[in-house]
Amino acid sequence: MSSPTALFEHSFYIGNYLSGIMYGIELMMYFSTLRHLRRRALRRLSWKFFFLYSTLLFILVTIDMATNAVWGEIMWIDKRESPGVPAFILEDLSVWYQVLGSTTVVAMVLMGDALLLYRLYIIWGSNYWIVVFPGLVYCATLTLGILELVSAFKPGGFFYSGKTIDIGTPYYAITVSMNILITLLICVRLFYLSRQARAALGDESAKLYTDVAAILVESAAPYTAMGILFLPFYARGNNVVVALGQVWSKLTCIAPQMIILRIVSGKAWTRETVATLTSSSDPEGRRGRRPLGASRSKSSVEFTSALGLEFQPASHLYSNEPTSTTITSGAESEQKLPFEELELSDIERG
Template identity: 35%
Template sequence: MSESMALFQNAFYVGNNFNAIIYGMQLMVYFMTVRVMQSRKHKHAPSDKFFLLFTTIILLLNTVFVATEAVFGEEMWVVNADYEGGMDAYLFDFASVWYQTFGTAASIVLNLLSDGLLIYRCWVVWDDLRVIVFPAIVYLASFSLGIAQLYESGRPHSNYFAGLAKNLGIGYTSCIIGLEVLVTSLIASRIAFVGKQFGRSMGPNNVGGAYTSAAAIIVESMLLSTLTGIAYIVTFALGHQLEIFFLSIYVMMTCFAPQLVVLRVLSGRAWTRDKSSMFGQDSKLEFTGRSTTRIDHEESEKEKGSHVMTSSVSNSSSVKVEDV
């Protein structure tokens, strides 16, 4: 093995092993999602079928990526172990083989679908179209760069990690990850602000904690995808040989993170536009179910910040709040 490519080859091998581990986690989350859909207690919403279809499509796209990376590794390290020039020569000569291009295309489409969901969830959390105008423009720009990178990296004897393909890749990846950082920050800050405000209003009886907890922030903002994306773009832009490892992890997280969002939505624990409107300046907080809890925020003439809470109880002496 060439000494200059030793770290890259090892990072590629380790990345493939992590792909297999994370893919198993994705399958588990997917079957949990299907189980929730089939549960008799599940209250079906018109969007449920869309979310199930969405999570199925991104899982299939990620399956293509995992399979093509595994096949290319096998061809390079096992089947063609005696290739003239060794593994580095094989990598250089066949980096743009058709199934590798197919896997790259699947990862780009997966990334775009994931970020599309992220922008949609940002709109849901903020309940304001103005917030997502700029992210939507950046999203369209990243789509164009992604197509250009795919074309260039798929040309004969081209390489995803070298030449014009790499320059286009840096532009595309910087654009898409910058978008993720922006939208993730918007979602996380909104949930954190609402959680703090709501916690002050409710005190220890914070029935909305499930929607403003640390777990809610991590899942709703797809923080796992954004953080791994930052690690990838840094190594990719610097040309560090660990770039292939962080690319693998990032692609896997662009599937795993939205899967968690979909599971949370179908389980009735995710933010909806109704929940977002609860925290408007003049809106009321309501959790509907077998009984209803309502909080009206008003300012009295004598003292600002006073809160009046009314609760309706159905066949019970205690208020029972169910997730919508």
């Protein structure tokens, strides 16, 4: 005879297994982020923030993994005979360490959404107005998230059933809707900026910033897509949500960590690159008042300069003669290369 909790147990087991794989991915990205930050010696306040943010995310996801592992061990080993797995699930859903794991998930969701709001602000040229509405929605999710945790803490409460769902459904609905809005706004802006980058650098050199993978990472699209898949199962109280919830909870950590890794490795869109591309877009050049080749070369220099390169001299941009170009990257050594040999990989070394 099939156990009444069989689907729940299957979902919990599959979710734990997938979570272990995703935790390994997070572990790799976290230490890769630390390696990049170590090279920069945490000289800037922003690098210190990225270190603290990444470390806090890593601690939270580790707590989530540990609590699920402990709960599964007790359920399937310690309590297998008495009171039995079904009885244990019904009686111990709101045990303190399980609620602690749920708390870390809500905290990671809020941290990830906060980073997305900041990236939206940066990618839209430091425009405060673009984040006003998403910011208000974020405040609403913060309130609902706290109420959901309070409900889960009560005796008999559980993250995926009972009265907690009555609060959790609007919480996740608003959260996912906000993620969809932010992802769409970031994607639209990045597609526009990608056209500017290709015009400035050419298709091949601009791939670092304009390819599909870069846009998916910058917009946290996988995180948003998983939230869309998670929401209907959660609202219906289907036990499949236990597996989906564990996968989504890991994406709440992985998605912002991927963005931070791109930032610290010099591959992400920054305030300077966005400002340079938007300011170097010249309608007069497009109408033919300036030679097209000259406009593109100048934009290329401005764009790459914003990424940390200094080109001297600039007069060769309007000449057909081969010229040597000095590349200066921070306080590191200088080298001379023919202008035609400059690649975006030179920028990454900054």
